[in-house]
Amino acid sequence: MTAKLVVEGLSHHYPDEYTGIDVHALDDISLEVEEGELVSVVGPSGCGKSTLLNILAGLLPYRVGTATVDGIRIEGPGPDRGVVFQEHAILPWRTVNKNIGHGLEIKRMPRDQIAKRVQEFVNLVGLAGFEDKYPHELSGGMKQRCAVARTLCADPVIMLMDEPFAAVDAQTRITLQEELNRIAMATKKTILFITHSVDEAAFLADRCFVFSARPGRLKAIVDINIPRGDRIWSDMNANADFLAARDEILKLVREEVSVATEE
Amino acid sequence: MQQRNDATGTQGPGLGWRINKLLQLDAMNLVILVIAVYIIWSVISALIDNPARYLPSPIAVAMSSVDMLYKGLLPSYFGDTLVRLIFGSAIGLILGIPFGLLLGINRTVADMFHPIMNFFQSVSGIAIFPIIVVWWGNSDKTIFAVILYTAFFPIAFNVLSGVREIPIRYISAARTLGASRYQIIKDVLFPGAMPHIATGSRLSIGFAWRAVIAGEMLAGRQGLGWMIFTGQDADNTAEVILGMVMIGVTWIILDHYLLRPMEADTIERWGLVQR
Ligand SMILES: Nc1ncnc2c1ncn2[C@@H]1O[C@H](COP(=O)(O)OP(=O)(O)OP(=O)(O)O)[C@@H](O)[C@H]1O
Ligand SMILES: [Mg+2]
Numbered sequence: 281m282t283a284k285l286v287v288e289g290l291s292h293h294y295p296d297e298y299t300g301i302d303v304h305a306l307d308d309i310s311l312e313v314e315e316g317e318l319v320s321v322v323g324p325s326g327c328g329k330s331t332l333l334n335i336l337a338g339l340l341p342y343r344v345g346t347a348t349v350d351g352i353r354i355e356g357p358g359p360d361r362g363v364v365f366q367e368h369a370i371l372p373w374r375t376v377n378k379n380i381g382h383g384l385e386i387k388r389m390p391r392d393q394i395a396k397r398v399q400e401f402v403n404l405v406g407l408a409g410f411e412d413k414y415p416h417e418l419s420g421g422m423k424q425r426c427a428v429a430r431t432l433c434a435d436p437v438i439m440l441m442d443e444p445f446a447a448v449d450a451q452t453r454i455t456l457q458e459e460l461n462r463i464a465m466a467t468k469k470t471i472l473f474i475t476h477s478v479d480e481a482a483f484l485a486d487r488c489f490v491f492s493a494r495p496g497r498l499k500a501i502v503d504i505n506i507p508r509g510d511r512i513w514s515d516m517n518a519n520a521d522f523l524a525a526r527d528e529i530l531k532l533v534r535e536e537v538s539v540a541t542e543e
Numbered sequence: 544m545q546q547r548n549d550a551t552g553t554q555g556p557g558l559g560w561r562i563n564k565l566l567q568l569d570a571m572n573l574v575i576l577v578i579a580v581y582i583i584w585s586v587i588s589a590l591i592d593n594p595a596r597y598l599p600s601p602i603a604v605a606m607s608s609v610d611m612l613y614k615g616l617l618p619s620y621f622g623d624t625l626v627r628l629i630f631g632s633a634i635g636l637i638l639g640i641p642f643g644l645l646l647g648i649n650r651t652v653a654d655m656f657h658p659i660m661n662f663f664q665s666v667s668g669i670a671i672f673p674i675i676v677v678w679w680g681n682s683d684k685t686i687f688a689v690i691l692y693t694a695f696f697p698i699a700f701n702v703l704s705g706v707r708e709i710p711i712r713y714i715s716a717a718r719t720l721g722a723s724r725y726q727i728i729k730d731v732l733f734p735g736a737m738p739h740i741a742t743g744s745r746l747s748i749g750f751a752w753r754a755v756i757a758g759e760m761l762a763g764r765q766g767l768g769w770m771i772f773t774g775q776d777a778d779n780t781a782e783v784i785l786g787m788v789m790i791g792v793t794w795i796i797l798d799h800y801l802l803r804p805m806e807a808d809t810i811e812r813w814g815l816v817q818r
Binding site for chain 1: 710712713715716717718719720721722723726730731734735737809812813814815
């Protein structure tokens with residue numbers, strides 16, 4: 281059985297028309313994500329994580345290497361792959377409710393069913409009471425939670441998440457991480473999760489991909505073999521597997537960050 | 544259109560409340576302004592020689608309107624002008640908004656059309672009047688064509704620019720949710736261009752209003768423009784001023800009580816413009 285998501289020899293350059301010097305964002309990335317697996321991606325700022333996500337989302341055309349879902353080359357976006365963008369992209373002219381239900385509306389689900397499902401996800405991300413607010417009336421973290429709920433509500437098979445909890449307060453972040461863990465356990469979704477937080481990467485992932493400084497290469501893969509049911513933040517400080525994985529990722533990331541800042 | 548209904552929803556103050564507030568606020572200012580204008584106007588009119596020809600007093604203008612009302616000309620002229628404005632600008636907007644949206648979808652097409660649109664929106668309706676008269680003579684058709692032309696380009700140009708300013712990530716987000724081309728237009732491009740649609744509409748209707756008056760003066764047989772034109776011919780300055788006042792007052796009412804509230808109910812509600 282082949283993996284759900286396969287990337288082979290993927291490289292990407294951004295051309296720069298003004299200076300003529302291309303930015304080499306990704307270099308020869310090869311990785312696989314199994315069906316139902318949650319992988320995290322960490323690496324220094326500017327190493328090409330968002331670039332990889334955009335390619336997988338089908339939003340960025342690529343020439344060198346291949347990226348496939350179920351063996352089919354990614355050529356454009358599709359509802360099988362849900363995306364939470366680094367810069368939240370909820371629509372200013374839609375209320376919280378309407379944003380979260382947008383994916384279902386696009387799929388032409390009946391209104392009453394949409395309303396029911398939307399309510400579930402509004403509660404899940406703690407936006408109850410704000411259903412009819414517009415994004416400009418929300419805080420940064422609330423917008424981000426709205427964006428996460430929108431993607432979850434559309435129920436894609438693969439979720440691509442770009443630092444979705446970065447702008448959220450510590451307490452909410454813990455809740456959302458545990459919730460995402462529960463969703464991963466319950467729904468068997470395939471999830472690629474980009475983060476700057478080593479703790480988050482270790483807590484959520486089955487495997488963690490550590491990227492090198494730009495041009496981004498896959499530097500190492502750290503396995504984290506903790507059963508999903510055991511992943512509760514209050515137990516983590518006593519969990520040797522978690523602590524070992526976290527320290528390993530931290531060490532790998534530190535080496536790269538120092539490379540990136542010495543440049 | 545569905546978007547607008549959603550936005551007005553049940554939340555927040557309703558349209559009635561808004562209009563009420565506008566009326567209260569304006570009432571005081573308006574009274575003071577009208578009294579001031581009345582006094583200055585009366586004084587100047589009283590000081591000059593031959594005011595009937597150069598600047599009739601407000602009372603004389605009011606008398607002239609009573610006279611015209613009596614003859615039934617004022618309602619009929621006013622009605623003609625309004626109908627022209629409403630038809631001309633409505634059709635201009637109905638054609639211009641989709642045209643701008645469609646051009647805006649494709650960046651290459653948009654870039655190609657941008658200078659052409661810019662060209663036409665700068666050549667005012669008055670400037671194309673002579674050539675239309677050459678084609679169709681002094682007729683209603685000519686007036687209508689000029690109004691349509693005047694209304695079309697500002698709105699189309701504004702919508703085109705509006706679509707191009709929508710952040711790509713909104714379009715990307717809709718695409719990853721599986722939106723079709725039509726759904727992207729309906730859910731992202733149309734509402735996203737709303738601030739420009741609102742300002743474009745106001746520009747279009749404002750220009751159309753001027754074009755109506757100018758058109759009636761140059762090629763008409765009825766309407767407020769025609770009334771001003773014939774008033775001058777007949778040395779009836781009071782009638783000329785009456786026409787001018789009607790034009791200005793109509794615009795203020797239209798802008799303040801129709802166009803502005805429409806803007807407030809959409810783009811301000813969405814936080815797309817600063818109050
Ligand atoms: N649209 C673009 N055009 C040109 N260059 C780009 C573009 N997007 C990203 N880059 C460049 O590609 C490199 C990788 O960017 P990317 O956004 O993928 O990094 P990242 O790993 O997501 O960083 P961060 O952790 O800060 O979000 C950067 O050097 C950036 O300047
Ligand atoms: Mg990024």
